[in-house]
Amino acid sequence: MFEIGRGAAGEVVLKGRLDAAQCEKALQFFDGVDDPHVVDFTGLDYVSSAGLGVLLKTQKRAMQAGRGLKLVNVNKHIFDIFRYAGFDKIFEIDKAGG
Amino acid sequence: MNDVQQSTGLRAEALLQILEVTRKLAAPFDLQSVLTEIGEAARSVLHAERATVWLYEPAIDALVLAGTPADRPVKASLENGILGVTARTRVIVNVPDCRLDARFDPAVDLDYDNDVRCMLSVPLVEQNSLVGVLQVVDRVDGPFNLEDERIAATLASQCVVFIQRERLTRTVAMAEKLDREIKLARDIQMSTLPSDMPKVPGYDMAGQFCPADDTGGDTFDLVPLDDERLFVLLGDASGHGIGPALSSTQMTGMLRVALRLGADLDSIFTHVNNQLVEDLPEEHFVTAFLGMLDPRSHEVLYHAAGQGPLLHFHAATGECEWRSPSTFPMGYMRYPRLDAPSSLTLEPGDVLGLISDGAFEYENGAGRQFGTEGVERVIGLNHHRPMSELLSLILEALHGHAAGAPQADDITIVLIRRRAEASAATTVQRYFKRSFDSLDPVFRFIEDFLRAKAIDPGLREPVNFIVEELFTNMVKYNPDNAHDIALALGCTPDKLTVRLIDFGVDPFDVTRAPAVDIDKPLQDRQIGGLGLHIVRQMADTLRYEFADRRSTITFTMSLG
Numbered sequence: 001m002f003e004i005g006r007g008a009a010g011e012v013v014l015k016g017r018l019d020a021a022q023c024e025k026a027l028q029f030f031d032g033v034d035d036p037h038v039v040d041f042t043g044l045d046y047v048s049s050a051g052l053g054v055l056l057k058t059q060k061r062a063m064q065a066g067r068g069l070k071l072v073n074v075n076k077h078i079f080d081i082f083r084y085a086g087f088d089k090i091f092e093i094d095k096a097g098g
Numbered sequence: 099m100n101d102v103q104q105s106t107g108l109r110a111e112a113l114l115q116i117l118e119v120t121r122k123l124a125a126p127f128d129l130q131s132v133l134t135e136i137g138e139a140a141r142s143v144l145h146a147e148r149a150t151v152w153l154y155e156p157a158i159d160a161l162v163l164a165g166t167p168a169d170r171p172v173k174a175s176l177e178n179g180i181l182g183v184t185a186r187t188r189v190i191v192n193v194p195d196c197r198l199d200a201r202f203d204p205a206v207d208l209d210y211d212n213d214v215r216c217m218l219s220v221p222l223v224e225q226n227s228l229v230g231v232l233q234v235v236d237r238v239d240g241p242f243n244l245e246d247e248r249i250a251a252t253l254a255s256q257c258v259v260f261i262q263r264e265r266l267t268r269t270v271a272m273a274e275k276l277d278r279e280i281k282l283a284r285d286i287q288m289s290t291l292p293s294d295m296p297k298v299p300g301y302d303m304a305g306q307f308c309p310a311d312d313t314g315g316d317t318f319d320l321v322p323l324d325d326e327r328l329f330v331l332l333g334d335a336s337g338h339g340i341g342p343a344l345s346s347t348q349m350t351g352m353l354r355v356a357l358r359l360g361a362d363l364d365s366i367f368t369h370v371n372n373q374l375v376e377d378l379p380e381e382h383f384v385t386a387f388l389g390m391l392d393p394r395s396h397e398v399l400y401h402a403a404g405q406g407p408l409l410h411f412h413a414a415t416g417e418c419e420w421r422s423p424s425t426f427p428m429g430y431m432r433y434p435r436l437d438a439p440s441s442l443t444l445e446p447g448d449v450l451g452l453i454s455d456g457a458f459e460y461e462n463g464a465g466r467q468f469g470t471e472g473v474e475r476v477i478g479l480n481h482h483r484p485m486s487e488l489l490s491l492i493l494e495a496l497h498g499h500a501a502g503a504p505q506a507d508d509i510t511i512v513l514i515r516r517r518a519e520a521s522a523a524t525t526v527q528r529y530f531k532r533s534f535d536s537l538d539p540v541f542r543f544i545e546d547f548l549r550a551k552a553i554d555p556g557l558r559e560p561v562n563f564i565v566e567e568l569f570t571n572m573v574k575y576n577p578d579n580a581h582d583i584a585l586a587l588g589c590t591p592d593k594l595t596v597r598l599i600d601f602g603v604d605p606f607d608v609t610r611a612p613a614v615d616i617d618k619p620l621q622d623r624q625i626g627g628l629g630l631h632i633v634r635q636m637a638d639t640l641r642y643e644f645a646d647r648r649s650t651i652t653f654t655m656s657l658g
Contacts, residue, residue, distance in 0.1 A: 017541075020570045021534040046559050048566045049629030056625055063620060077559045084632040086616025090623060 003043075004029045011072075012036055015043035018051035026051065030058040035065060042073040042096070052085055059091060068092065112249045113359040115143045117369060120256060120352055129264045133164035136257045140234050143253065144218070144246050147236040150208065151257070152181065154228045161185060161231060163208075179206030184219040184231045190251060191219040194241035207233070218242040220254045222261070225289055229258050244604065252358045259351045262286060263344065283343040284309055287317065290350045295486075296322040298393050299527075304485035305512040308456075308493065308505070315342025315384070316454050316508035317350050321357050324602045324647055325581050326393055329357055332405060332452040332512050333386040336427075341382070349374065349384055349428070363390045367401045367428075368436055374429030383427040387452050391444075394529065396516055398450060399439040403428045405452075407470060411477050413447025413518060418474045447518035449481055449488075456507035460496055463503050468496055485513040525588035525595075532573050532583055537566060540585060547587045553594060557655055560636050565596060567629040568608065568651050572600045579603065589657070593638070597652045605644040608651055609634070 002022040003015040012033060018026055030036055036058055047055075055069070062068050072094040074082065079095050082088055119139040133151045141149040152161040152174065161181065163172035176185045183201050184191050196202040196214050204212060215236050222229040232254050237246065266282050288307070295303050305318050315335025322328050333349055335342035352373060356366040367388055374384060387408065389400035402408055404427030407420035424440040444450060453473060460468045476492050483491075489511055496509070528543055530536040541562055548558055565585065572583050581601035588595045614631040616623075634640055637653035644650070 019534075019537050019541075019566055021537050046562060048563055048570075049625070049632060050570065052628060053625035056623060059620060068620075077556070080560075081563065081632060084616075084635045085628055086614075086623075089617065090620040 002026070006033075007040060009038070011038035011040050013040045013043070017046040018044060018054070019046065019048045020050040023050040023054050026054045027057065030054065035067075036062050036069060037067060038070045038072060040072055041075065041078060044078065045075070047078050047081065052081070052087070055087070055091070070094070112143055112252075113356060113361055113369075115139065116249075116253060116256065116355055116359070117352070117373065119253070120348075120355070120373065129261070129268070130165060132260050132264050136232070136253070136260065137164070140232060140250065140253050143249055144234050144242065145238045146218075146234045146242075147238065149232065149234045151222075151230060151232050152185075153230040153261070154185065154222075164230075174206045179203035180217055180219045181206050181231055181233065184221050184233075185228055188221040188223050188228065190221070190247050191217075192242050192247055193217045193219070208235075216241040218246060218250055220250045222254050222258050224258045224262060229261055232257060248358060252355050255358075256351060256355060259290075259347070262289075263347075283340040286347055287315075287343040290317060290319075290347050292318075292320050296320050296328060298322065298326070298328050298391070300393055300517050301328075301391075301514060302485045302517055303512070303514040304489045306489055306493070306510070308509040310456065310505045310508050315346040316456065316510040317346040318452070318510050318512050319350055319353065320512070321354065322646075323357065326584075326601070328391040328393065329353075330389040330391060330398075330400075330450075330452070330512065330514065331386065332454065332510060333384050333428075334405070334454045334456075334508070334510070335384045336382050341379070345374070345378060345382070345384060345429075348377070349386070353388070363388065363399055363401070363439055364436055367403075368433060371403070371428045372432050375432050378429040383429040385423070385427045385455075390439075391450075391514065396444045398442050398444065400441070401425055401436075401439055404430075407458075409449070409451030409453065409470075409473065409477070410442055410444075411449040411451065411481055412445070413449075413481065414445060416478060418470070418477060420470055444514075444516040446516055447481070448516050449477065449485075450514045451477070452510075452512040453492075454508060454510040456505070456509040457492075457496060457511065459507065460500055460505065460509070461503060462500050468499050472496065472499055481515070482518070485515050489513055525586055527584055527586035529582035529584050530569070532577070532579060532581070534570065534573060536573075536583075537569070540565060540569060543585065544587065548594075551589050553589065553657060557594065557657075561594070561596060561655060564633045564636055564653060565598065567633050568598050571606075571608070571629075572598065572603075572649075575606065576600070576603050592657055594655045594657055595652065596654070597650060600649040600651075602647050603649050604647075605649060607642045607644070609640055609642045 001016040002018055004026055005013050007013045059069050070092045073096045074093055075096050082093060137149040137151050151164040153164055155162050161174045166172040174181055176182045180191050180193055180202055193199045194216050196217055218234045220232045222232060234250060266286055269282060291307055305320060307316055317333045319331040320328060331353060333346050335345040352370050356369060385404035387400060387402045387405040389398050391398045402423045403425050404423050406423040410419040410421060458469055472495055473492060476495050480488050480491050492511060526547060530540055544561055545558060579602055584599040586597040608630055611627055611630045614627045638656050640653045642651055
């Protein structure tokens with residue numbers, strides 16, 4: 001199960017499991033957001049390397065438009081993956097509960 | 099037509115062409131005609147411009163080009179050229195562009211006009227000794243591919259059988275003594291038997307051929323396939339003398355060709371049966387068991403053509419079930435329509451026994467046969483022993499029964515036991531369709547295992563991440579491969595071991611994928627390679643193995 005939508009403050013909200021089979025859906029949604037900024041990871045349990053690709057692509061577009069993504073409420077497991085991927089150097093990331 | 103259909107089409111086309119060569123060469127030929135025929139077949143099947151056969155002459159330690167005059171032969175040493183490399187290493191050499199390959203030698207590799215583009219050079223090897231080299235040059239549609247290599251290897255193995263058969267026939271024609279003739283026939287017959295028992299997970303097996311004093315026509319074969327299934331053959335050609343030995347040898351050859359080209363049990367049976375109808379003299383036939391064991395479902399599908407009784411020992415009840423043949427002997431008549439294969443399922447501890455009639459009909463001095471009772475007595479007491487031991491015990495009992503009476507016919511025994519302990523293993527394995535849609539069932543399989551083994555739930559997502567990365571790579575790199583992907587999970591108190599097996603593929607060593615520089619600025623970052631980069635950091639150990647066109651990736655995570 002994977003869901004993606006907009007929250008009350010315009011943030012992009014991710015829920016469930018972002019695996020290779022769900023990436024197309026996620027990418028299409030991000031591509032439809034003109035000025036993506038805050039992405040809320042509260043309900044996201046899992047992200048695969050294909051999901052990292054979606055975030056990287058969206059981040060490149062966002063930076064060109066002026067400001068990058070801010071990934072908030074990222075759980076420990078996903079934060080570890082971001083660190084292994086070096087995403088902590090190219091994204092603004094707030095850990096869950098931090 | 100999609101790629102899968104195309105590749106199946108090519109196999110079927112190649113299978114038919116190679117069987118056609120087999121048919122042509124069944125007639126007696128001199129060696130030169132055999133070699134010309136083989137060269138022409140290779141050229142035509144592989145869509146190449148030229149194919150040549152070289153024969154190795156041990157007396158001068160050199161290769162001689164087939165078709166050149168005996169008093170002025172074209173010779174080549176084993177030192178130079180792609181030819182020399184193939185002869186020395188005895189592995190297939192596929193050169194996509196000869197001009198770029200330092201090993202290529204225009205003089206040795208017959209490039210007189212300096213226009214050779216690509217080359218496939220295939221060793222002809224029999225029982226570890228070099229017979230010759232088959233060189234196929236300039237494929238019409240660009241370099242030779244892996245499919246071509248498989249077809250060429252298949253043709254080469256046939257080529258060896260024919261060369262050896264022709265040599266045998268020639269030697270036999272010159273031999274004056276019958277025992278010499280029989281010994282040679284034996285050598286050929288024996289040379290086609292499997293030298294080692296294949297390793298099949300969860301199974302133990304043994305096979306042995308005991309020739310009679312006079313020549314019979316027994317043979318057996320155990321051929322592991324790419325997808326872990328095992329092809330099982332026991333054959334017995336009728337009659338005595340050199341004929342049956344050659345018939346059973348020819349049948350083994352045809353079956354191996356068909357298997358290599360991916361034919362299914364029913365087409366193998368039909369094609370080979372029809373071929374034998376054409377080739378065998380009247381009143382001659384071959385009784386045979388052709389079976390396909392799937393070690394995942396433990397089902398054996400088979401055609402028992404005049405071959406029986408077949409033994410199915412049931413471990414749960416200790417009962418010996420004897421099954422009758424399911425159809426007529428092979429080579430007897432063409433089938434307008436083939437019945438569906440028969441089937442039996444091996445439960446833990448069950449034994450499938452294929453035994454040629456030479457054993458059941460072995461008479462002692464009093465004219466009493468060994469019969470099925472003789473076999474039952476041994477199996478009932480010893481079915482739990484390793485199959486090689488059980489086989490020896492049956493042979494011992496046979497000799498005890500005979501008490502010195504001569505063995506009138508070949509005796510061949512193949513025993514296959516499903517291991518009883520397999521069900522208690524702490525490893526589980528399941529096969530998944532090659533699709534992203536398999537990810538959900540894969541995740542569920544992992545979750546069920548971790549829960550059943552009470553493993554820290556915190557490991558679940560890291561394991562999922564690694565498995566997804568490896569699995570989706572397998573899907574992406576070979577989308578048209580028809581084989582499912584195997585995922586095995588196992589654990590000990592201190593570590594979790596996960597293994598993925600990808601069948602029928604080219605090697606790709608995930609442990610050697612290029613490193614990713616994660617310090618690059620955003621605009622230079624690419625997603626490619628990042629997944630494997632993370633996998634290598636998350637897993638405690640990561641190992642890659644490749645054998646028999648099978649990629650096996652194993653990783654471990656420590657527990658506690």
